[in-house]
Amino acid sequence: MKRELCLAYKTIEDDDLKFPLIYGEGKKARVLATIGVTRGLGDHNLKVHDSNIYIKPFLSCCPEVKVYPLAQHEHGADDVLVLGTDGLWDVLANQEVAEAVTSFLSNCDPDDQHRYTMAAQDLIMRARGVLKDRGWRISNDRLGSGDDISVYIIPLMYGNKQN
Numbered sequence: 001m002k003r004e005l006c007l008a009y010k011t012i013e014d015d016d017l018k019f020p021l022i023y024g025e026g027k028k029a030r031v032l033a034t035i036g037v038t039r040g041l042g043d044h045n046l047k048v049h050d051s052n053i054y055i056k057p058f059l060s061c062c063p064e065v066k067v068y069p070l071a072q073h074e075h076g077a078d079d080v081l082v083l084g085t086d087g088l089w090d091v092l093a094n095q096e097v098a099e100a101v102t103s104f105l106s107n108c109d110p111d112d113q114h115r116y117t118m119a120a121q122d123l124i125m126r127a128r129g130v131l132k133d134r135g136w137r138i139s140n141d142r143l144g145s146g147d148d149i150s151v152y153i154i155p156l157m158y159g160n161k162q163n
């Protein structure tokens with residue numbers, strides 16, 4: 001029995017150059033319907049197959065860095081930094097995460113040493129979703145995360161100025 005290896009390549013079409021630049025959702029999201037975003041960081045010479053169109057203008061290996069002068073502000077017990085992997089951010093927007101954490105922490109005893117860990121676990125469960133007929137789903141029947149999810153909730157109050 002003869003076996004052949006068949007390769008398929010994406011050929012760029014005019015519609016591929018129209019917005020949105022990212023097609024699909026979750027792990028199937030692709031820049032210009034060609035490359036997965038997380039796989040393309042730093043791939044400066046990548047071109048769309050069989051074309052002279054570089055993917056580079058749409059991807060960057062340079063992170064966006066913002067500096068927040070922690071010691072210049074007073075923070076309460078519910079002021080936190082949420083550090084999460086793409087498994088969280090692929091399915092939940094910044095505002096959804098902020099509202100979920102604010103709501104969770106407001107229902108906890110401020111003296112509970114485990115409240116930040118429990119808030120992180122709550123976010124993980126929200127991002128994973130629940131198993132339904134059509135796979136893992138979160139609110140509004142959106143796809144839940146199929147990726148690894150790590151979340152840290154870091155209280156900012158320990159950065160308050162020392163008098």
